[in-house]
Amino acid sequence: MNNLSAAAKKRIYAKEEVCIGCRLCEIYCIAAHSQYRDNLIKTFKKLTKRPLPRIVVEEEKPVSFGLQCRHCDEPECVKACITGAMHKDTETGIVTNDIERCIGCWTCILACPYGVIKRDYQNKKIASKCDLCMESNMEPACVKNCPNEALYIKASS
Amino acid sequence: MSFSLLTPEFIVERNDERCIRCQVCVRQCANLVHMYDQEEDRIVADDSKCVNCHRCVALCPTRALTIRRNPLEFKENANWTTSAIREIYKQAETGGILLTGMGNDRPYPVYWDHMLLNASQVTNPSIDPLREPMELKTMLGRKPEVLNVEDGKVKEKLPPQLKLEIPVMFSAMSFGSISFNTCQALAMAASEAGVMYNTGEGGLHKDLRKYGKNTIVQVASGRFGVDVDYLQAGAAIEIKIGQGAKPGIGGHLPGEKVMAEISQTRMIPIGSDAISPAPHHDIYSIEDLRQLIYSLKEATDYQKPVSVKIAAVHNVAAICSGIARAGADIIAIDGFRGGTGAAPLRIRDNVGIPIEFALAAVDTRLREEGIRNQVSLVCAGGIRNSADIIKAIALGADAVYIGQAALIAIGCHMCQKCYTGKCNWGIATQDPNLVKRLNPEIAARRLINLLHAWTHEMKEMLGGMGINAIESLKGNRLMLRGIGLTSRELDILGIKAAGE
Amino acid sequence: MLRYEGKIRIPSGCAISGIMNKKGQPFPGDDIIKSIALMHDRSNGLGGGFAAYGIYPEYKDLYAIHMFYDHEGAKADVEMFLNQHFKIELSERIPTRKVSSIKNPPIIWRYFAFPRGDKLAEAGLDESEYVVRCVMRINSDFEGAFVVSSGKNMGAFKAVGYPEDVGDFYMLDTYRAYIWTAHGRFPTNTPGWWGGAHPFTLLDWSVVHNGEISSYDANRRWLEMFGYKCTLQTDTEAITYMFDLLIRRHRLPLEIALTAMAAPLWDEIERMEPEQQELMISIRAVYGSALINGPFSIILGCKNGIIALNDRIKLRPLTAATKGDFVFIASEESAIRTVCPRPDAVWTPMGGEPVIALLEGVEDI
Secondary structure, X not given: OOHHHHHHOEEEEEOHHHOOOOOHHHHHXXXXXXXXXXXXXXXXXXXXXXXXOOOEEEEEXXXXXXXXXXXXXXXXXXXXXXXXXXXXXXXXXXXXXXOOOOOOOOHXXXXXXXXXXXXXXXXXXXXXXXXXXXXXXXXXXXXHHOOOOOEEEEEOO | OOOOOOXXXXXXXXXXXXXXXXXXXXXXXXXXXXXXXXXXXXXXXXXXXXXXXXXXXXXXOOOOEEEEEOOOOOOOOOOOOHHHHHHHHHHHHHOOOOEEOOOOOOOOOOHHHHEEEOOOOOOOOOOOOOOOOOEOOXXXXXXXXXXXXXXXXXXXXXXXXXXXXXXEEXXXXXXXOEOHHHHHHHHHHHHHHOOOEEOOOXXXXXXXXXXXXXXXXXXXOOOOOOOHHHHHHOOEEEEEOOOOOOOOOOOEEOHHHOOHHHHHHHOOOOOOOEEOOOOOOOOOOHHHHHXXXXXXXXXXXXXXXXXXXXXXXXXXXXXXXXXXXXXXXXXXXXXXXXXXXXXXXXXXXXOOOOHHHHHHHHHHHHHHOOOHHHOEEEEEOOOOOHHHHHHHHHHOOOEEEEOHHHHHHOOOOOOOOHHHOOOOOOOOOOOHHHHOOOXXXXXXXXXXXXXXXXXXXXXXXXXXXXXXXXXXXXXXXXXXXXXXXXXXXXXXXXXXXXXX | OOOOEOOEOOOEEEXXXXXXXOOOOOEEOHHHHHHHHHOHHHOOOOOEEEEEEOOOHHHOOOEEEEEEEOOHHHHHHHHHHHHHHEEEEEEEEOOOOOOOOOOOOOEEEEEEEEEOHHHHHHHOOOHHHHHHHHHHHHHHXXXXXXXXXXXXOEEEEEEOOOHHHHHHHOOHHHOEEOEEEEEEEEEOOOOOXXXXXXXXXXXXXXXXXXXXXXXXXXXXXXXXXXXXXXXXXXXXXXXXXXXXXXXXXXXXXXXXHHHHHOOOOHHHHHOOOHHHHHHHHHHHHHOHHHOOOOOEEEEEXXXXXXXXXXXXXXOOOOEEEEEOOEEXXXXXXXXXXXXXXXXXXXXXXXXXXXXXXXXXOXXXX
8 A cells, every 4th residue: 555545544533531622723724734834923924815724623611622524434525516526535535625626616515414614715615624634644733733632543443 | 809919920921923813822721811802813911810830831832922920029128028028918918828739849958959879980880770680679568577488488478568660659649639630640650650659638539440559548637538448449558647748737628629520539528628637536646546557457458558648747757666666567758848739838838847857867766766677668748850769768768759740740830829720731620621631641651751761760870879779779878978968967867978 | 087997988899718628627727828819919908817617626615706906905994894794714815927018916815705604694695696795895885996706616817918918927827727718808998907807707607708889888777777786887797797687696598598688680580480489579578678789799607618699790700619528719710729720610600699518417507
């Protein structure tokens, strides 16, 4: 298996019992998907149009956890997509949205049972969702920067 | 009273060029120092609420924050120092006892820092712990004076012993004073490192019973959570008479912290204050102590060593002699720098004596009476690093307890506000939002790392002295030399001056 | 100002040698002198000495008390004390010959004596404990007096000087013993004091020792709990008392006592059979303070034989050999071969592994 697929069998899991609701995952997610990558200050100070966080901390105190795309085995969003932009990689199982083909109809948002696809008004009318940071081929930014190890990535069973 | 004379103790400095308004600080401060002003799109701080715990500083992703001591000064006065004045303002405004947390922070001499260790040169070789065996294993418990051996076999079994891989244990810290996650981290680390942690007086949570082999269960004056199952759940039992941070004072866990889990563990109603009386009301004398020691031994079929923990007070040597003769297997002495979750400030800062003196005096006294080997001595109260441990053992300790050092390892920043229950690090709190912040797995890993690091350092120091087993250091005061001490102090410590 | 033993702790390196006839046949001191002389460079002329067993057959039931006195006053005081506590059969100067390198000898005296019955009964102690207490008392309370040895049918002979000169000085060629041990000393920061030379003795225990034990103060403070007074502050003194405590007073079998002093490592103990393991754990728990740590090789002499022991990681040399009825032990093999060129067997004991040589027909030390 190549690197990509080895990493791709992995999924991000949340440990709600140690999520502290700091939302650093969201902040690092934004930066990771911006043109400035890991530079938080530039991402937030220079960009007026920032990417949306693709992970969102759901919170009802004291319960909180970071939620992002589950990369479902049978993704409703892929079924619902009218242009074929939303697709599941057959090898890695990662669900990604091809922004070139996305027309911003947002049917995927309606279909997603987890509410993890967002409308991205600022940057074109497309759907924004977790890509497991596959592009950077790094440990996902949210996992790497969680101060309490409340997010972790491991091979899905 | 709405108007206060108390000015902020600290100032929160925010570098606006770095602040990205992510509001992590806002979400993390349990003292509500930081606030996001939406209209101005900036974060502002209420300095007066800041306790300087560094939670916001540590979590700020752009390092935009610093906390400084408020530079505001009173007119210089060697007698009426800033703290002396502020304490009066506080009391004038509240009418209450001043409370504090952790150990004595006054600038009394730290005698560990006035003792230097020996190393071998020429006349005997130092030992390299990377290449030669170096043994730190320690056994705590009563030892007979003579071993009876017949036909190559032990005639009488040893009394029960605690086996420690290294001579370090985690001090008594109760569930209540610290969070469940902290208790769990201590238990996990003790279990992994082959040492002991101590439940403190708050009982033993049912989920932690599986760590029993590495648990010392404490029996204190409030008897919280004590029943026969509890006594049998641990590897040893400790009777807590006193605590270095507050000798002569009991504990008080306010009712609002007594939620379901604590109520169940302590065996008291939800919401009721958990008050440990100052003395045990069944121990008004040494002979009463003997009765409790033997009651506990009876209850556990003489299978567990019984420890007695006292605060280091003026007459500590004689008291310990009495405790040894009363049947204790282990004596733990807690010096005046010992930590606490809550203590009256005046008591913490003014009662008790340094552990270095107490330990030396007790070890000397027990030897003079020829009973030193009957008991193990555990030294506690402000042990900061592996060198302190080595020095304590050379003075005469069998092992040490670490409390504050362990908490620092898992995030404590010594803000001394444990008693408020708002510990931003999830340690000294029962607030479920805050407790979550201490991930027991991370904390246990950090504790194990600390013990691991200290193990290496202790081995290096031992090897340097030409010693390859910790028992050869015990009471080996020739390995110590005093520096900057009066001859009286040297006498009490039983050591020579550097150069002698 | 330089200070003597007892005022300050003095580490030293050394040479040791021991020869024994297992049948108990006495032989003169020439060989032991020759053996220790070969290791001349292991000493620096600041101390040498010998212990000899079987040298006083005509007084074999009496305690032979060898003494050093700095001055006549000390002698008078101690003799008054001895007369109160012992019946003295013979009191005499220990014969010496003039040797140019041996200077400033103290008054060297010996007494053959036995405890006074009434005093012994009054003390309520067994005889050997009574003698030990008297020895401790003299060494700690009488200024200028030092008990060199106090056993029966044995004696220690020591001085400041190279050991071969010391042997010559005491005319050891004229004595015949079935066990000889010898010591050449290399103290590191002292002018050398006659009392501080080795062997160190108590009753019929004698110890010659090469090394500097790093556990000294742990051992000393433990011994002092049992009433020993380590007045000399030397390793050898502490080791001697250790043998006395473990074997005579605690009645530990010899091999258990030796195990306590050079205990197996915890790693080794973990691999032992349960029964053996329990024994070892118990020894280490109870006698942790008897563990001798740091480099040492020692030869313990007593009326029944000699025992040699190394520290458990062998930081000092020790070699043993046998030839017929003779057992040889020395710091260096050459020191054996110089008196026994073709031994039947020669070996280097492992760290912590004792060499036990007992007289024939003797079961225990």
